[in-house]
Amino acid sequence: EVQLVESGGGLVQPGGSLRLSCAASGFTFSSYWMYWVRQAPGKGLEWVSYINGGADITYYVDSVKGRFTISRDNAKNTLYLEMNSLKTEDTAVYYCSTGPRGAKGQGTQVIVSS
Numbered sequence: 001e002v003q004l005v006e007s008g009g010g011l012v013q014p015g016g017s018l019r020l021s022c023a024a025s026g027f028t029f030s031s032y033w034m035y036w037v038r039q040a041p042g043k044g045l046e047w048v049s050y051i052n053g054g055a056d057i058t059y060y061v062d063s064v065k066g067r068f069t070i071s072r073d074n075a076k077n078t079l080y081l082e083m084n085s086l087k088t089e090d091t092a093v094y095y096c097s098t099g100p101r102g103a104k105g106q107g108t109q110v111i112v113s114s
Helices: none
Strands: 003-007 010-012 018-025 034-039 045-051 058-060 068-073 078-083 092-097 108-112
Touching: 003 092, 018 034, 018 092, 018 108, 034 068, 034 078, 045 068, 045 078, 058 068
Parallel strands: 010 108
Antiparallel strands: 003 018, 018 078, 034 045, 034 092, 045 058, 068 078, 092 108
């Protein structure tokens, strides 16, 4: 059974930083492209970033480029999202996922507010 468990969210002031983690199990993690997706209050899903299995291909949506960094540790079956210079518009529930038709975790809440 595929399981994805996100952690690391919280309340942070604008300009602050957070590091999200996603612990994966039930599948061969290193073989999968992995995604971070977020959902802001009252809005749809936004695909924020992805990374391939070998961690040499990454993608970021324009709104987070230069501020967020996706990474993975295949030995630990863990996906990360380092978020810096956070803005109020980054407030959302953040999910890790194996793709648009794949599994998604329960999410971790990020609130950016002064």
